[in-house]
Amino acid sequence: GENVEQHPSTLSVQEGDSAVIKCTYSDSASNYFPWYKQELGKRPQLIIDIRSNVGEKKDQRIAVTLNKTAKHFSLHITETQPEDSAVYFCAASGPSIQGAQKLVFGQGTRLTINP
């Protein structure tokens, strides 16, 4: 089955700097890669996603890149702000029948933005 590895497990950056979180997946058939942000005591929140037919996607300060050949994808956050502090999870999902989706998550990265 699919396996997703996420690095680093913790990341501390200065406010205003960039943060990068990387994930690798094992199943070459996976075609959907979302990223979730989870603040303490709250639900995981979908922040950006990418499908296998796209190499890069941006949404304001957040971007995700996908390298299908190497089977890895990354989250980039620029101009980090204190409210970006949270745990970030990557996930991967394979081909589905009428949306029968199974997300396999990485172990999470605890991102701390230092003022």
Add this chain to the structure above:
Amino acid sequence: KAGVTQTPRYLIKTRGQQVTLSCSPISGHRSVSWYQQTPGQGLQFLFEYFSETQRNKGNFPGRFSGRQFSNSRSEMNVSTLELGDSALYLCASSLVGDRYEQYFGPGTRLTVT
């Protein structure tokens, strides 16, 4: 639109008991997935339901079961509770077809003593 809702939010049970958790998806969403979140194992997929049918299942023992009703609301049941079942149980809903985005509910925090 209202988001995904889950009840109850907190639950304390003793070993050997059973528990039922409920999830109401976003209006119009017909797929409901369940996940277990623990500090040690992270987020793990339990199962996914669509049109009252389980279409996908994770690697959990048979003590974990679920169902979905005709209005897309879903319940999951854990029987013969063990201490290791203490976790945050999250459900997520999504449209079907080519829209994969899953949106999570606030979770039910289950503590087994």
